[in-house]
Amino acid sequence: MVKSYIVAGHSFNIEANCDLSFWNRIEENYGPFETKEGERPLFSLSVCDSLDIPDKKAVFSNRDSVEEGFITIDIYQTGNGLYFEFTQPHSPQTNGKLLINGSQNEAKLSLHGNMLEQFNTLNTAANFCFMAATASLNTIMVHSSTIIYKGKAYMFLGKSGTGKSTHSRMWLNSVEGSELLNDDHPVIRIDESGTTVAYGSPWSGKTPCYKNLQAPVGGIVRISRAKYNRARRLSHIESYASLMPSCPNLVWEKQFAEYKHATLQKIIASVPCWVMECLPNEDAAKVCCESVTKP
Amino acid sequence: MKIIEGFILRDIMGQATIIGEGAAQVDFNKLITLNATAAFLWRSVEGKEFDIDTLANLLVEEYGISTELAKKDAAHIAEKWVEVGIVK
Numbered sequence: 001m002v003k004s005y006i007v008a009g010h011s012f013n014i015e016a017n018c019d020l021s022f023w024n025r026i027e028e029n030y031g032p033f034e035t036k037e038g039e040r041p042l043f044s045l046s047v048c049d050s051l052d053i054p055d056k057k058a059v060f061s062n063r064d065s066v067e068e069g070f071i072t073i074d075i076y077q078t079g080n081g082l083y084f085e086f087t088q089p090h091s092p093q094t095n096g097k098l099l100i101n102g103s104q105n106e107a108k109l110s111l112h113g114n115m116l117e118q119f120n121t122l123n124t125a126a127n128f129c130f131m132a133a134t135a136s137l138n139t140i141m142v143h144s145s146t147i148i149y150k151g152k153a154y155m156f157l158g159k160s161g162t163g164k165s166t167h168s169r170m171w172l173n174s175v176e177g178s179e180l181l182n183d184d185h186p187v188i189r190i191d192e193s194g195t196t197v198a199y200g201s202p203w204s205g206k207t208p209c210y211k212n213l214q215a216p217v218g219g220i221v222r223i224s225r226a227k228y229n230r231a232r233r234l235s236h237i238e239s240y241a242s243l244m245p246s247c248p249n250l251v252w253e254k255q256f257a258e259y260k261h262a263t264l265q266k267i268i269a270s271v272p273c274w275v276m277e278c279l280p281n282e283d284a285a286k287v288c289c290e291s292v293t294k295p
Numbered sequence: 296m297k298i299i300e301g302f303i304l305r306d307i308m309g310q311a312t313i314i315g316e317g318a319a320q321v322d323f324n325k326l327i328t329l330n331a332t333a334a335f336l337w338r339s340v341e342g343k344e345f346d347i348d349t350l351a352n353l354l355v356e357e358y359g360i361s362t363e364l365a366k367k368d369a370a371h372i373a374e375k376w377v378e379v380g381i382v383k
Contacts, residue, residue: 265308
Protein backbone atom coordinates (compact mmCIF):
# COMPACT_ATOMS: atom_id res chain seq x y z
CA MET A 1 0.00 0.00 0.00
CA VAL A 2 1.14 3.54 -0.80
CA LYS A 3 -0.04 6.65 1.01
CA SER A 4 0.72 10.27 0.21
CA TYR A 5 1.26 13.08 2.64
CA ILE A 6 1.93 16.82 2.57
CA VAL A 7 3.95 18.50 5.32
CA ALA A 8 4.83 22.21 5.03
CA GLY A 9 3.62 22.06 1.44
CA HIS A 10 6.09 19.28 0.55
CA SER A 11 4.58 16.01 -0.63
CA PHE A 12 5.98 12.55 0.00
CA ASN A 13 4.89 8.92 -0.18
CA ILE A 14 5.26 6.09 2.28
CA GLU A 15 5.02 2.63 0.77
CA ALA A 16 4.85 -0.54 2.85
CA ASN A 17 3.45 -4.05 2.64
CA CYS A 18 2.59 -4.30 6.29
CA ASP A 19 -0.52 -5.28 8.19
CA LEU A 20 -3.39 -2.97 8.95
CA SER A 21 -2.48 -2.46 12.61
CA PHE A 22 0.85 -0.97 11.53
CA TRP A 23 -0.86 1.37 9.07
CA ASN A 24 -3.29 2.35 11.83
CA ARG A 25 -0.31 3.32 13.97
CA ILE A 26 1.13 5.36 11.09
CA GLU A 27 -2.29 6.98 10.69
CA GLU A 28 -2.16 8.41 14.24
CA ASN A 29 0.80 10.65 13.38
CA TYR A 30 0.46 11.02 9.63
CA GLY A 31 -3.34 10.88 9.14
CA PRO A 32 -3.85 14.65 9.38
CA PHE A 33 -1.28 15.15 6.60
CA GLU A 34 -2.65 12.52 4.21
CA THR A 35 -3.56 13.65 0.74
CA LYS A 36 -4.69 12.05 -2.48
CA GLU A 37 -1.82 10.48 -4.32
CA GLY A 38 0.01 13.39 -5.91
CA GLU A 39 1.48 13.53 -9.37
CA ARG A 40 5.12 13.70 -8.26
CA PRO A 41 6.07 13.45 -4.60
CA LEU A 42 9.27 15.14 -3.47
CA PHE A 43 10.44 11.78 -2.14
CA SER A 44 9.22 8.23 -1.63
CA LEU A 45 10.07 6.12 1.38
CA SER A 46 9.62 2.39 0.71
CA VAL A 47 9.72 -0.21 3.43
CA CYS A 48 11.38 -3.38 2.15
CA ASP A 49 12.28 -6.75 3.68
CA SER A 50 16.02 -6.39 3.37
CA LEU A 51 18.54 -3.89 2.17
CA ASP A 52 21.86 -4.49 0.44
CA ILE A 53 24.37 -1.91 1.53
CA PRO A 54 27.29 -1.05 -0.73
CA ASP A 55 30.70 -0.13 0.74
CA LYS A 56 30.16 2.42 3.46
CA LYS A 57 32.23 5.02 5.27
CA ALA A 58 31.19 6.25 8.72
CA VAL A 59 30.45 9.98 8.78
CA PHE A 60 28.51 10.56 11.98
CA SER A 61 27.20 8.77 15.05
CA ASN A 62 25.45 9.97 18.19
CA ARG A 63 26.54 6.88 20.15
CA ASP A 64 28.74 8.87 22.52
CA SER A 65 26.24 11.65 23.13
CA VAL A 66 22.81 10.01 22.93
CA GLU A 67 20.67 10.68 25.97
CA GLU A 68 18.83 7.98 27.88
CA GLY A 69 15.61 7.03 26.11
CA PHE A 70 16.60 8.44 22.71
CA ILE A 71 17.35 6.66 19.46
CA THR A 72 20.94 5.80 18.49
CA ILE A 73 21.85 6.84 14.96
CA ASP A 74 24.87 5.83 12.88
CA ILE A 75 25.30 7.54 9.53
CA TYR A 76 27.48 6.44 6.62
CA GLN A 77 28.28 7.73 3.17
CA THR A 78 28.01 5.19 0.35
CA GLY A 79 28.37 5.32 -3.42
CA ASN A 80 24.55 5.30 -3.59
CA GLY A 81 23.82 8.04 -1.07
CA LEU A 82 23.52 8.39 2.69
CA TYR A 83 22.97 5.25 4.76
CA PHE A 84 21.53 5.29 8.30
CA GLU A 85 21.27 2.67 11.02
CA PHE A 86 18.76 3.27 13.82
CA THR A 87 18.67 1.51 17.19
CA GLN A 88 15.81 2.19 19.59
CA PRO A 89 16.52 2.55 23.33
CA HIS A 90 17.12 -0.83 25.02
CA SER A 91 16.81 -2.69 21.73
CA PRO A 92 19.31 -5.55 21.38
CA GLN A 93 19.38 -5.15 17.60
CA THR A 94 19.47 -2.53 14.87
CA ASN A 95 15.84 -1.59 14.24
CA GLY A 96 16.18 0.14 10.92
CA LYS A 97 18.44 0.47 7.91
CA LEU A 98 17.76 3.41 5.65
CA LEU A 99 19.37 4.30 2.34
CA ILE A 100 18.55 7.72 0.85
CA ASN A 101 19.70 8.11 -2.75
CA GLY A 102 21.97 10.95 -3.83
CA SER A 103 19.16 13.13 -5.17
CA GLN A 104 17.15 12.60 -1.96
CA ASN A 105 14.00 11.57 -3.81
CA GLU A 106 14.02 7.84 -3.09
CA ALA A 107 14.64 6.04 0.16
CA LYS A 108 14.55 2.37 1.12
CA LEU A 109 14.07 1.21 4.68
CA SER A 110 14.20 -2.22 6.30
CA LEU A 111 12.61 -2.58 9.74
CA HIS A 112 13.31 -4.99 12.58
CA GLY A 113 12.01 -5.47 16.12
CA ASN A 114 8.59 -5.19 17.75
CA MET A 115 5.82 -3.01 16.34
CA LEU A 116 6.57 0.01 18.52
CA GLU A 117 10.26 -0.14 17.64
CA GLN A 118 9.41 -0.51 13.97
CA PHE A 119 7.00 2.41 14.01
CA ASN A 120 9.36 4.72 15.92
CA THR A 121 12.12 3.81 13.47
CA LEU A 122 9.92 4.46 10.45
CA ASN A 123 8.98 7.80 11.98
CA THR A 124 12.62 8.81 12.46
CA ALA A 125 13.49 7.59 8.97
CA ALA A 126 10.68 9.67 7.44
CA ASN A 127 11.93 12.65 9.44
CA PHE A 128 15.46 12.26 8.02
CA CYS A 129 14.15 11.79 4.48
CA PHE A 130 12.08 14.95 4.85
CA MET A 131 15.05 16.88 6.20
CA ALA A 132 17.27 15.73 3.32
CA ALA A 133 14.71 16.33 0.57
CA THR A 134 13.59 19.78 1.74
CA ALA A 135 16.88 21.32 2.92
CA SER A 136 17.45 23.12 -0.39
CA LEU A 137 13.86 24.40 -0.50
CA ASN A 138 13.94 27.16 2.15
CA THR A 139 12.71 24.61 4.66
CA ILE A 140 14.11 23.61 8.03
CA MET A 141 12.95 21.49 10.94
CA VAL A 142 13.08 23.21 14.32
CA HIS A 143 13.41 21.43 17.65
CA SER A 144 10.72 23.48 19.31
CA SER A 145 7.46 23.57 21.17
CA THR A 146 5.30 25.92 19.14
CA ILE A 147 2.01 27.63 19.86
CA ILE A 148 -0.30 29.67 17.67
CA TYR A 149 -1.73 32.88 19.12
CA LYS A 150 -3.77 35.50 17.23
CA GLY A 151 -2.82 33.94 13.90
CA LYS A 152 0.93 33.88 14.52
CA ALA A 153 3.27 31.10 15.59
CA TYR A 154 5.60 31.53 18.56
CA MET A 155 8.36 28.95 18.70
CA PHE A 156 10.04 28.04 21.98
CA LEU A 157 13.56 26.63 21.75
CA GLY A 158 15.78 24.96 24.31
CA LYS A 159 17.69 21.78 24.99
CA SER A 160 15.64 18.75 26.03
CA GLY A 161 14.53 19.28 29.61
CA THR A 162 14.86 23.08 29.64
CA GLY A 163 11.12 23.60 29.78
CA LYS A 164 9.93 24.32 26.22
CA SER A 165 6.83 22.18 26.62
CA THR A 166 6.23 23.50 30.12
CA HIS A 167 6.37 27.06 28.84
CA SER A 168 3.88 26.19 26.08
CA ARG A 169 1.59 24.66 28.68
CA MET A 170 1.75 27.87 30.70
CA TRP A 171 0.59 29.80 27.62
CA LEU A 172 -2.27 27.36 27.03
CA ASN A 173 -3.32 27.77 30.69
CA SER A 174 -3.01 31.52 30.99
CA VAL A 175 -3.10 33.15 27.56
CA GLU A 176 -6.58 32.91 26.14
CA GLY A 177 -6.73 31.92 22.50
CA SER A 178 -3.37 30.16 22.41
CA GLU A 179 -3.20 26.72 20.83
CA LEU A 180 -0.41 24.14 20.62
CA LEU A 181 0.81 23.62 17.04
CA ASN A 182 3.53 21.04 17.69
CA ASP A 183 5.54 20.02 20.75
CA ASP A 184 8.81 18.77 19.26
CA HIS A 185 9.60 19.24 15.57
CA PRO A 186 7.49 21.74 13.66
CA VAL A 187 8.79 22.83 10.26
CA ILE A 188 9.70 26.32 9.10
CA ARG A 189 9.35 27.21 5.45
CA ILE A 190 10.03 30.59 3.91
CA ASP A 191 7.41 31.29 1.29
CA GLU A 192 7.84 33.07 -2.04
CA SER A 193 7.12 36.48 -0.51
CA GLY A 194 9.88 35.92 2.08
CA THR A 195 7.49 35.27 4.97
CA THR A 196 8.70 32.72 7.51
CA VAL A 197 5.86 30.27 8.15
CA ALA A 198 5.65 27.53 10.81
CA TYR A 199 3.87 24.27 9.99
CA GLY A 200 2.68 21.38 12.11
CA SER A 201 4.25 17.99 11.38
CA PRO A 202 3.87 14.28 12.18
CA TRP A 203 6.91 14.64 14.46
CA SER A 204 5.80 15.90 17.85
CA GLY A 205 7.88 13.92 20.35
CA LYS A 206 6.07 12.56 23.36
CA THR A 207 3.04 14.84 22.95
CA PRO A 208 0.54 13.52 20.40
CA CYS A 209 -0.08 16.84 18.62
CA TYR A 210 -0.09 16.25 14.88
CA LYS A 211 -1.82 19.28 13.43
CA ASN A 212 -1.97 20.17 9.79
CA LEU A 213 -1.96 23.90 10.49
CA GLN A 214 0.32 26.78 9.58
CA ALA A 215 0.93 30.33 10.72
CA PRO A 216 3.49 33.04 10.00
CA VAL A 217 6.14 33.06 12.70
CA GLY A 218 5.72 35.99 15.10
CA GLY A 219 8.72 35.22 17.26
CA ILE A 220 11.33 32.62 18.12
CA VAL A 221 12.05 32.44 21.82
CA ARG A 222 14.86 30.55 23.52
CA ILE A 223 13.78 29.36 26.97
CA SER A 224 16.41 29.77 29.65
CA ARG A 225 15.82 28.85 33.27
CA ALA A 226 16.07 31.73 35.73
CA LYS A 227 14.77 32.91 39.08
CA TYR A 228 12.72 35.66 37.43
CA ASN A 229 10.68 36.26 34.28
CA ARG A 230 12.19 38.52 31.66
CA ALA A 231 12.24 38.59 27.85
CA ARG A 232 15.17 40.07 25.96
CA ARG A 233 15.38 40.70 22.22
CA LEU A 234 18.42 39.08 20.59
CA SER A 235 20.82 40.64 18.10
CA HIS A 236 21.16 39.02 14.67
CA ILE A 237 24.25 37.06 15.71
CA GLU A 238 22.61 35.95 18.95
CA SER A 239 19.52 34.94 16.98
CA TYR A 240 21.63 32.81 14.66
CA ALA A 241 23.43 31.26 17.62
CA SER A 242 20.08 30.52 19.24
CA LEU A 243 18.58 28.86 16.16
CA MET A 244 21.64 26.99 14.89
CA PRO A 245 21.74 24.19 17.50
CA SER A 246 17.93 23.84 17.45
CA CYS A 247 17.65 23.09 13.74
CA PRO A 248 18.73 19.50 13.11
CA ASN A 249 20.12 18.97 9.65
CA LEU A 250 22.74 16.89 7.87
CA VAL A 251 25.32 19.64 8.39
CA TRP A 252 28.40 17.44 8.20
CA GLU A 253 27.62 17.29 4.47
CA LYS A 254 28.93 20.56 3.05
CA GLN A 255 25.97 21.09 0.76
CA PHE A 256 23.49 20.74 3.63
CA ALA A 257 25.47 23.15 5.79
CA GLU A 258 25.15 25.71 2.98
CA TYR A 259 21.38 25.18 2.74
CA LYS A 260 20.98 25.52 6.49
CA HIS A 261 23.05 28.71 6.60
CA ALA A 262 21.01 30.26 3.77
CA THR A 263 17.71 29.40 5.46
CA LEU A 264 18.79 30.60 8.91
CA GLN A 265 19.92 33.93 7.46
CA LYS A 266 16.50 34.46 5.90
CA ILE A 267 14.75 33.58 9.16
CA ILE A 268 16.76 35.91 11.38
CA ALA A 269 16.40 38.73 8.85
CA SER A 270 12.61 38.61 9.13
CA VAL A 271 11.65 37.14 12.51
CA PRO A 272 12.29 38.72 15.91
CA CYS A 273 14.20 36.33 18.18
CA TRP A 274 14.24 36.50 21.95
CA VAL A 275 15.58 34.81 25.02
CA MET A 276 13.01 34.28 27.75
CA GLU A 277 14.68 33.92 31.12
CA CYS A 278 11.94 32.41 33.19
CA LEU A 279 10.46 30.31 35.91
CA PRO A 280 8.12 27.43 35.06
CA ASN A 281 5.01 29.43 35.98
CA GLU A 282 2.04 31.15 34.35
CA ASP A 283 3.46 34.59 35.00
CA ALA A 284 6.32 33.60 32.64
CA ALA A 285 3.80 33.05 29.83
CA LYS A 286 2.13 36.40 30.51
CA VAL A 287 5.46 38.27 30.56
CA CYS A 288 6.56 36.46 27.40
CA CYS A 289 3.26 37.15 25.64
CA GLU A 290 3.37 40.86 26.50
CA SER A 291 6.90 41.18 25.09
CA VAL A 292 6.89 39.00 22.00
CA THR A 293 3.40 39.64 20.63
CA LYS A 294 3.78 43.42 20.57
CA PRO A 295 3.42 44.58 16.99
CA MET B 296 49.33 25.78 12.91
CA LYS B 297 46.25 24.87 10.96
CA ILE B 298 42.52 25.57 11.11
CA ILE B 299 40.83 22.60 12.76
CA GLU B 300 38.66 20.64 10.33
CA GLY B 301 35.00 21.60 10.35
CA PHE B 302 35.37 25.29 11.18
CA ILE B 303 34.20 27.61 8.50
CA LEU B 304 33.97 31.37 8.09
CA ARG B 305 30.51 32.60 7.23
CA ASP B 306 28.83 35.94 6.77
CA ILE B 307 25.89 36.35 9.13
CA MET B 308 24.00 39.54 8.31
CA GLY B 309 27.30 41.18 7.40
CA GLN B 310 29.26 39.91 10.40
CA ALA B 311 32.19 37.54 9.74
CA THR B 312 31.61 34.55 12.00
CA ILE B 313 33.28 31.19 12.58
CA ILE B 314 30.88 28.26 12.76
CA GLY B 315 31.63 24.62 13.57
CA GLU B 316 29.98 22.48 10.91
CA GLY B 317 31.93 19.34 10.08
CA ALA B 318 31.13 15.92 11.53
CA ALA B 319 33.77 16.51 14.19
CA GLN B 320 32.18 19.83 15.19
CA VAL B 321 28.54 18.82 15.32
CA ASP B 322 28.52 19.44 19.06
CA PHE B 323 30.39 22.77 18.85
CA ASN B 324 27.55 25.12 19.71
CA LYS B 325 29.40 28.39 19.68
CA LEU B 326 29.79 31.20 17.19
CA ILE B 327 32.98 33.23 17.08
CA THR B 328 32.77 36.64 15.48
CA LEU B 329 35.84 38.03 13.76
CA ASN B 330 36.77 41.63 13.07
CA ALA B 331 37.78 42.59 9.53
CA THR B 332 41.50 41.97 10.13
CA ALA B 333 40.98 38.53 11.67
CA ALA B 334 38.56 37.60 8.88
CA PHE B 335 41.14 38.62 6.28
CA LEU B 336 43.79 36.47 7.97
CA TRP B 337 41.42 33.51 8.30
CA ARG B 338 40.52 33.60 4.61
CA SER B 339 44.21 33.81 3.70
CA VAL B 340 45.21 30.71 5.66
CA GLU B 341 42.17 28.47 5.09
CA GLY B 342 43.37 24.96 4.22
CA LYS B 343 47.04 25.86 4.74
CA GLU B 344 49.72 25.33 7.35
CA PHE B 345 50.74 28.66 8.86
CA ASP B 346 52.65 30.23 11.73
CA ILE B 347 52.84 33.64 13.35
CA ASP B 348 55.28 34.86 10.69
CA THR B 349 52.80 33.90 7.95
CA LEU B 350 50.11 35.97 9.64
CA ALA B 351 52.50 38.85 10.33
CA ASN B 352 53.62 38.96 6.67
CA LEU B 353 50.00 39.05 5.56
CA LEU B 354 49.35 41.99 7.87
CA VAL B 355 52.41 43.87 6.63
CA GLU B 356 51.37 43.35 2.99
CA GLU B 357 47.70 44.18 3.50
CA TYR B 358 47.90 47.03 5.97
CA GLY B 359 51.44 48.34 5.52
CA ILE B 360 52.22 48.25 9.23
CA SER B 361 55.66 47.61 10.72
CA THR B 362 56.90 44.04 11.03
CA GLU B 363 57.26 44.49 14.74
CA LEU B 364 53.65 45.57 15.26
CA ALA B 365 52.42 42.93 12.79
CA LYS B 366 54.15 40.16 14.75
CA LYS B 367 52.61 41.36 17.97
CA ASP B 368 49.10 41.48 16.46
CA ALA B 369 49.57 38.14 14.68
CA ALA B 370 50.71 36.45 17.88
CA HIS B 371 47.71 37.86 19.72
CA ILE B 372 45.22 36.65 17.10
CA ALA B 373 46.82 33.20 16.80
CA GLU B 374 46.79 32.81 20.57
CA LYS B 375 43.07 33.65 20.66
CA TRP B 376 42.28 31.15 17.92
CA VAL B 377 44.16 28.38 19.71
CA GLU B 378 42.53 29.32 23.00
CA VAL B 379 38.97 28.99 21.67
CA GLY B 380 39.89 25.74 19.91
CA ILE B 381 39.47 26.61 16.23
CA VAL B 382 43.16 26.36 15.34
CA LYS B 383 45.87 23.99 16.52
